[in-house]
Amino acid sequence: MYPMLVIAAKDLKLLFRDRTSAFFTFGFPLLLAIFFGMVFGGSGGGSPATLAIVDESGGPIAKSFAKDLEDDELIETVHVADRVAGELMVRQGKAIACVILPKSFDAGANAMFTGGGLQVEALVDPARKAETGLLTGKLNEIAFRQLGRAFNDPKRMTSMLTTARAAIAISPNTSAKDKGLFRNFFDSAEKLSKNTTRDPPKDGADASEDTGIFGGFSPAKVTVTELKSRSDAGPNSPYAISFPQGIAWGLMGCVMSFASGLARERSRGTLLRLAVAPVSRLQVLGGKALGCFLACLMVVFLLVLFGRAFLGVTIGNPWLFVLAAIISAFGFSGVMMLLTGLFRSEGGAEGAGRAVILVLAMIGGGTIPLFFMPPFLQTLSSISPFKWAIFAVEGALWRGLTVEQLLPAFGALFAFGIAGLIIGGRGFARSDAR
Amino acid sequence: MLRLRDLAKSFGGVKAVDGLSLEVRRGEVFGLLGANGAGKSTTINMAMGLVAPDRGTVELEGLGPPTNAQVRRHLGFAPQTLALYDQLSAEENLQFFARLYGLTDAKSRAAAVLELVGLAPRAKDRVATYSGGMQRRLNLAVALLHDPPLLLLDEPTAGVDPQSRNNILELVRDLASRGRTVVYTTHYMEEASRLCDRVGILDHGKLLDVGTVPELVQRHGGDTVVVVERTGLAEERITTSEPLKQISLALDAGDVSGVRVERPDLEAVFLALTGRSLRD
Numbered sequence: 001m002y003p004m005l006v007i008a009a010k011d012l013k014l015l016f017r018d019r020t021s022a023f024f025t026f027g028f029p030l031l032l033a034i035f036f037g038m039v040f041g042g043s044g045g046g047s048p049a050t051l052a053i054v055d056e057s058g059g060p061i062a063k064s065f066a067k068d069l070e071d072d073e074l075i076e077t078v079h080v081a082d083r084v085a086g087e088l089m090v091r092q093g094k095a096i097a098c099v100i101l102p103k104s105f106d107a108g109a110n111a112m113f114t115g116g117g118l119q120v121e122a123l124v125d126p127a128r129k130a131e132t133g134l135l136t137g138k139l140n141e142i143a144f145r146q147l148g149r150a151f152n153d154p155k156r157m158t159s160m161l162t163t164a165r166a167a168i169a170i171s172p173n174t175s176a177k178d179k180g181l182f183r184n185f186f187d188s189a190e191k192l193s194k195n196t197t198r199d200p201p202k203d204g205a206d207a208s209e210d211t212g213i214f215g216g217f218s219p220a221k222v223t224v225t226e227l228k229s230r231s232d233a234g235p236n237s238p239y240a241i242s243f244p245q246g247i248a249w250g251l252m253g254c255v256m257s258f259a260s261g262l263a264r265e266r267s268r269g270t271l272l273r274l275a276v277a278p279v280s281r282l283q284v285l286g287g288k289a290l291g292c293f294l295a296c297l298m299v300v301f302l303l304v305l306f307g308r309a310f311l312g313v314t315i316g317n318p319w320l321f322v323l324a325a326i327i328s329a330f331g332f333s334g335v336m337m338l339l340t341g342l343f344r345s346e347g348g349a350e351g352a353g354r355a356v357i358l359v360l361a362m363i364g365g366g367t368i369p370l371f372f373m374p375p376f377l378q379t380l381s382s383i384s385p386f387k388w389a390i391f392a393v394e395g396a397l398w399r400g401l402t403v404e405q406l407l408p409a410f411g412a413l414f415a416f417g418i419a420g421l422i423i424g425g426r427g428f429a430r431s432d433a434r
Numbered sequence: 435m436l437r438l439r440d441l442a443k444s445f446g447g448v449k450a451v452d453g454l455s456l457e458v459r460r461g462e463v464f465g466l467l468g469a470n471g472a473g474k475s476t477t478i479n480m481a482m483g484l485v486a487p488d489r490g491t492v493e494l495e496g497l498g499p500p501t502n503a504q505v506r507r508h509l510g511f512a513p514q515t516l517a518l519y520d521q522l523s524a525e526e527n528l529q530f531f532a533r534l535y536g537l538t539d540a541k542s543r544a545a546a547v548l549e550l551v552g553l554a555p556r557a558k559d560r561v562a563t564y565s566g567g568m569q570r571r572l573n574l575a576v577a578l579l580h581d582p583p584l585l586l587l588d589e590p591t592a593g594v595d596p597q598s599r600n601n602i603l604e605l606v607r608d609l610a611s612r613g614r615t616v617v618y619t620t621h622y623m624e625e626a627s628r629l630c631d632r633v634g635i636l637d638h639g640k641l642l643d644v645g646t647v648p649e650l651v652q653r654h655g656g657d658t659v660v661v662v663e664r665t666g667l668a669e670e671r672i673t674t675s676e677p678l679k680q681i682s683l684a685l686d687a688g689d690v691s692g693v694r695v696e697r698p699d700l701e702a703v704f705l706a707l708t709g710r711s712l713r714d
Contacts, residue, residue: 006530013526277506278504279503
C-alpha cells in the first residue's frame with residue numbers, strides 16, 4: 001500500500017504543479033458551473049424575457065393590455081415608438097419578440113361578438129422558438145383577462161353589445177329567427193352586466209383586480225406547485241443544477257490529466273524507472289488509479305463545498321453525497337485506466353482520449369442537461385459515466401433520492417470502475433510487458 | 435556478478451540481440467561499445483528484467499533473475515532517456531524514488547546523492563530549469579539512491595557538454611573505486627578507453643569480442659603506422675610491428691622534417707571487427 005500512496009502523492013503534486021492541468025481540473029469546472037448557474041436563473045430565480053411593445057392604438061383597452069404585460073413578472077417590457085424599432089430590437093437579440101397592438105386593437109375588442117376580437121401581432125426571433133410558444137400562451141392569457149374585464153364593465157359591455165346589435169341587424173347571412181335569438185342573448189348579457197353586484201376587495205387585495213361574476217375568467221385553471229427540496233435547507237439554488245455539471249467537467253479534467261500523465265511517463269522513461277523499482281506492476285497501476293481517485297474526490301468536494309459556501313447549493317443528504325462522490329471517483333478512475341490501456345502514446349491519450357471523453361461528457365449531460373436532449377440521446381446517455389455521476393450527485397444534493405433509488409447509478413459507476421481497471425490494466429500490462 | 439547467457443531478442447522480425455553471452459566481474463567497469471541500434475539498450479533492458487528475452491537467461495550472482503523485484507533492489511539503472519519528473523525539484527525526484535525503494539532515510543539519502551553528483555546547490559530547483567548535463571547527472575543520481583552493488587548505465591553521457599561528461603566519467607570511476615560494478619554502454623571510443631576495465635564490442639545484436647582495451651587492440655588493431663614527412667615530398671606511411679626501428683631507419687636516411695606514430699586504438703578495433711567506423 002505504501003508504494004501506491006507514494007505514487008499517488010507524487011501524481012497529485014504533479015497535477016498541481018502543472019497550472020494548465022490544475023486549471024482545467026479545478027478552475028474551469030468551477031467557472032463553468034457558475035456560468036451555467038447564471039444561465040439557469042442566477043441567484044434571483046430567473047431573469048425575465050425582454051419584450052418590445054409598440055402601442056399603435058393608444059386606446060384604453062390597448063393600454064390595459066400593455067399594462068398587464070408590464071405587470072407580468074416573467075416579462076420585462078420596453079415600449080418602442082414603432083414596429084421598425086421593435087423589429088430592430090428583436091434582430092439584435094435585445095428582445096425575444098416585439099408585440100404590436102395595432103390601431104384597430106380597441107375596435108377589434110369592441111367587435112368581440114361579431115367576429116372581431118383582440119388583434120395582436122408579434123415579431124419573434126426565429127432562434128427562440130421555445131420562448132415564442134410561451135409568449136403565445138401568455139398573450140392569450142392576457143387577452144382572456146381583457147375579456148373578463150369587459151364583461152365586468154357595464155359601459156364597455158353596453159358599447160360592445162351596441163356594436164354587436166348593429167352588426168347583427170344588417171348581417172345578410174343571419175336569419176330573422178337567429179337575429180331574434182342574438183338580440184335576446186345581448187339583452188340578457190347587458191342586464192347581467194349592469195345588475196351584477198360585486199364583492200368588495202378582500203383585505204390586502206388590489207382593488208383593481210378583476211372580481212365579480214366574470215372576474216379572472218380563464219378557460220383553464222392551472223395550479224403550479226414547485227417541488228421543494230427534501231433537504232431542510234430550503235429551495236435549491238440554480239447552481240445546484242449547474243454544479244453537478246461542473247463536477248462532470250472536473251472529473252473529465254482529472255481523467256485527462258492522469259491519462260495523458262501516464263502516457264507521458266511511458267514516453268519519457270519515468271515509467272521504466274517505476275518498473276525497475278522494487279514494486280509490482282499492480283502497485284504502480286494502483287498508485288496511478290489512487291491518485292486519479294483522490295483528485296476526482298477533491299474535484300467533487302471542492303466544487304460542492306464552494307457552491308454551498310458561496311452560491312446557496314444545498315447538500316440534501318450529506319452521507320449519500322459522500323457515497324456518491326466516492327463511487328463517482330472510483331468510476332472515473334476506471335475510465336482513466338481504460339484510456340491509458342487504449343491510448344498508449346502521449347498524443348493518443350491527448351487527442352483520441354480527449355475526443356472519447358468529450359463525447360461521453362456531451363451525451364452524458366456534461367454540456368447540456370439531459371432533459372434538453374431528444375429521447376434517443378437520453379437512452380444513449382446510459383453508456384456515459386457522466387450521466388450516472390451527475391445523477392448520483394444530484395440525487396444526493398437536491399433530488400432527495402434514497403440509496404435504493406440511486407443504486408442503478410452507483411452500480412453503473414462501480415461497473416465502469418471495475419471494467420476500466422481490468423481492461424486498462426490488461427492493456428497496460430500488454431504494452432509494458434517485461 | 436552479472437551473467438548473460440545466449441540472450442536473444444527480436445522486435446518485429448528484426449534481431450536486436452542475437453545469442454549474446456557475457457559475464458561482468460565484480461568491481462569492474464564493463465563497457466558495451468556499439469553504434470546506435472547495435473543492441474546495447476536492449477541488452478541492458480534485458481539485464482534489468484525490463485524486457486523479456488526470447489531466449490537465454492540473465493542472472494545476478496547468487497540472487498537469481500532480475501525479474502524478481504527483490505533482486506532488482508541490487509541494481510541501479512540510469513536509462514538513456516532522462517527519466518525524471520521535470521515539474522518536481524531534484525530533491526523531490528530523489529525523495530520520491532527513495533521512498534519507492536523503501537528507504538527510511540529518504541531525505542538524507544537524497545541529500546547525500548545530490549552532494550555526490552554536485553547538484554546540492556540546485557536541489558530545490560525544478561528539473562525543468564536544469565541544463566542537459568545537470569539532468570544527466572540527476573538521472574545518474576537516481577540510480578545511486580539505494581546504493582546498489584551493480585549499476586547499469588545506458589549512455590549516461592549522451593548529449594552533454596564536455597565538462598558534464600568529465601564529471602560523469604569521474605563519478606563513475608569514483609563509484610568503481612568504491613567497489614561498485616558498472617555496466618556502461620556508449621558509442622564514444624574515448625569514454626570506453628578511458629573508463630572501462632573491459633570492453634565488449636557489439637554489432638547487429640552480436641557480441642563480437644570482449645577484453646581489455648590493450649587486449650582488443652592487440653587482437654584486432656593491427657600494426658602501428660609510422661608516418662615520415664620529408665620536405666617537398668608526400669608523407670610516407672610505414673606499417674610496422676617495430677616502430678622504433680622504422681623511425682631510426684628514416685632518420686638515418688636524412689632530410690626528415692617530421693615523424694608521427696599512429697598507434698592502433700579502439701577505433702581501429704571497431705573497424706576491423708565490424709568493417710565500418712563507429713562514426714559512420
